Amino acid sequence: MQNKTIIITGANSGIGYETALHFARAGAAVAMVCRNRAKGEAAKDEIAAVSGNKNISLHIADMSSLKQVHNLGNILRDKYPVIDVLINNAGSIVYDYIETEDGYESTFAANHLGYFLLTDLLLENLRNAPEGRIVNLASEAQRAGRIRFDDVNLKGKYDPIKAYCQSKLANIIFTYELAKHLADTNVTVNCMHPGTVRTGFGMEYRGFTGALFRMIRPFLRSPKKGAETAIWLSGAPELKGVTGKYFYDKKEIKSIPSSYDPEIQKRLWDLSGEMIQQALSGV
DSSP: OTTOEEEEESTTSHHHHHHHHHHHHTTOEEEEEESOHHHHHHHHHHHHHHHOOOOEEEEEOOTTOHHHHHHHHHHHHHHOSSOSEEEEOOOOOOSSOOBOTTSSBHHHIIIIIHHHHHHHHHHHHHHTSTTOEEEEEOOGGGGGOOOOTTOTTOOSSOOHHHHHHHHHHHHHHHHHHHHHHTTTSSOEEEEEEOOSBOSSTTTTOOHHHHHHHHHHGGGSBOHHHHHHHHHHHHHOGGGTTOOSOEEETTEEEOOOGGGGOHHHHHHHHHHHHHHHHHHHTTO
């Protein structure tokens, strides 16, 4: 990965941090996308110090804000004419119903629409690479997921777990549909389940759910272990030309049957495009 350009969202902690550190040590140009500037600066400085790599940049954006993602995409597109790898890692889950400035439920916006828009904005730069790769971090939470096309924002009856599971299923469906759109290009796209990783995820939960997250946390896998498959998907020579697949621990696995339905894939693609277009009208 020497001198290759890697974009990583959610790069200041957990899997994103470990992935950024790995590629910095490998000599890549690493663009870290973070929501919080102070945390991002601290992570960037630490990675630079540990790796000895000064070719690291920090970009601030809340992935649930499509206007911020749009601005981020334009900045990255101008700064990096050639992008070798885009790792859509940033993810969130919120306890209460929160509507973004665009009018969308924040978990779906951050975990899916942010991926969708940033990827679209950077596709030409990925095509400029000899072998562009896109890696989407999904989750086995997809097994309890369903795309609620009649109420994708879950505004009628919000449940944080349902919202998260829906967004992670959306990551996988998006990967499969995007692979079809990229079939005749040099860009591949795959998604993965990192395992149940010991991060700050879910720590802000209240009540029984929060207590459960805190209780099981010591038994979960490390962020470094969770990052292994993302790193492998980003650069393994044996994966050249492999696209539209779902992986766990460097092995292909199957997602739920509905994710392979071409009608559902196209419907989510079209809905996502419409939601983004509506949010960015006038920008």
